[in-house]
Amino acid sequence: MISKTWLKGNLHTHTTNSDGDASPEHVSEWYHEHGYDWLCLSDHNHLTVLQGSKTEKAKWPLLVHGEEVTSRQSVGPVHVNGYGITELVEASDSTDIVTAMRENVERIIAAGGMASINHPNFRWAFDDGAMMQVEGYKFMEVFNGHPSTHNDGGGGKTSTAGIWDRLLSNGRKVWGIAVDDSHHYTNEFAADRSNPGRGWVQVKSETFSQDGILTAMSDGDFYASTGVTIGDMVSNTGEIKLEIDPETEADGIQAKYTTLFTGSNGRLLYESTTNSPTYKPTRLDGYVRATVYSSRGTRAWTQPVFIGS
Ligand SMILES: [Zn+2]
Ligand SMILES: [Zn+2]
Incomplete structure (x- = not known):
């Protein structure tokens, strides 16, 4: 347990x-x-x-x-x-x-x-x-x-x-x-x-x-x-959805995040600036993976979802 x-x-x-x-x-x-x-x-x-x-x-x-x-x-x-x-x-x-x-x-x-x-x-x-x-x-x-x-x-x-x-x-x-x-x-x-x-x-x-x-x-x-923390994550061929757990500094200021969803040949598929970035893959994407960039300089990488294979 x-x-x-x-x-x-x-x-x-x-x-x-x-x-x-x-x-x-x-x-x-x-x-x-x-x-x-x-x-x-x-x-x-x-x-x-x-x-x-x-x-x-x-x-x-x-x-x-x-x-x-x-x-x-x-x-x-x-x-x-x-x-x-x-x-x-x-x-x-x-x-x-x-x-x-x-x-x-x-x-x-x-x-x-x-x-x-x-x-x-x-x-x-x-x-x-x-x-x-x-x-x-x-x-x-x-x-x-x-x-x-x-x-x-x-x-x-x-x-x-x-x-x-x-x-x-x-x-x-x-x-x-x-x-x-x-x-x-x-x-x-x-x-x-x-x-x-x-x-x-x-x-x-x-x-x-x-x-x-x-x-x-x-x-x-x-x-x-x-350094980026993801609280929850759905990751399948129908949907990739991340819940970013924002870092909060001592004075209560929260970090901000940009998430890039990339596919075949590193192509940018979608960019999100929310703390719940979501993308629905299409058949042309090949694979989809997400990279989260924090304003504090840290990152997270999710594992690729393979589409149509
Ligand atoms: Zn070593
Ligand atoms: Zn080594």
């Missing part, structure tokens, strides 16, 4: 088991203290599993097993997160980006997990061209909180949301996640450091368990956020 409609979690986190600066226990406590229901400790090429007493576990969010399967080629890093894996996955040592990505995805699936392609624009490693040549992954990072991941693209490089739209427009059913990719939990918290609390997902799970959360994520029953 769960008391919340949405379960908040971060899917990408590092600890001292790879290049994070705090122990898995410290990191887990940070997320619990900051209102997260669940967390995936995704160390580079290390499966971090915490065995705690009942008292210790009460200080942690629910922990979902994961690993950042990390291939470090000179041509560009290929990092693929595996969620729900039952054993350590060995990273591909191929020097070819597509081969490394393929092998990492295949090995994650063979270990019982679901694969997510991480931060395409980190070191400008690859884009949808490489990702279209790989099958079987469920997710991609539309937002990564590490300061070197270039989510917005630029200079002729496509944003991560643009890469997502190209995959969707080419018939790929991929869900978009927002993650912290946090490394720094001690000393200063600053924009140029890799701190926690920047990107998360809110999952509508039937049960508060790893299986429940991963099943809901596999079905696309979640949204990604960097």
Whole structure:
């Protein structure tokens, strides 16, 4: 029995088991203290599993097993997160980006997990061209909180949301996640450091368990956020309707929101400036997804609804 409609979690986190600066226990406590229901400790090429007493576990969010399967080629890093894996996955040592990505995805699936392609624009490693040549992954990072991941693209490089739209427009059913990719939990918290609390997902799970959360994520029953809260959401081929929970500042001033509904090839279908943006898909849309922009600079991304497929 769960008391919340949405379960908040971060899917990408590092600890001292790879290049994070705090122990898995410290990191887990940070997320619990900051209102997260669940967390995936995704160390580079290390499966971090915490065995705690009942008292210790009460200080942690629910922990979902994961690993950042990390291939470090000179041509560009290929990092693929595996969620729900039952054993350590060995990273591909191929020097070819597509081969490394393929092998990492295949090995994650063979270990019982679901694969997510991480931060395409980190070191400008690859884009949808490489990702279209790989099958079987469920997710991609539309937002990564590490300061070197270039989510917005630029200079002729496509944003991560643009890469997502190209995959969707080419018939790929991929869900978009927002993650912290946090490394720094001690000393200063600053924009140029890799701190926690920047990107998360809110999952509508039937049960508060790893299986429940991963099943809901596999079905696309979640949204990604960097600060926008959606209270309720209807999302099907007949209607997409969001109820935005407005952020209120100490003096009672409310943030304002703009929601863009986009379809095939990233085409703008409809723009709403209300706190209850609603759109009824048409057969020509291909797919429909919504991005909510807050006047405070934060965003939320809903998962695409596929029309006529
Ligand atoms: Zn990475
Ligand atoms: Zn990482």
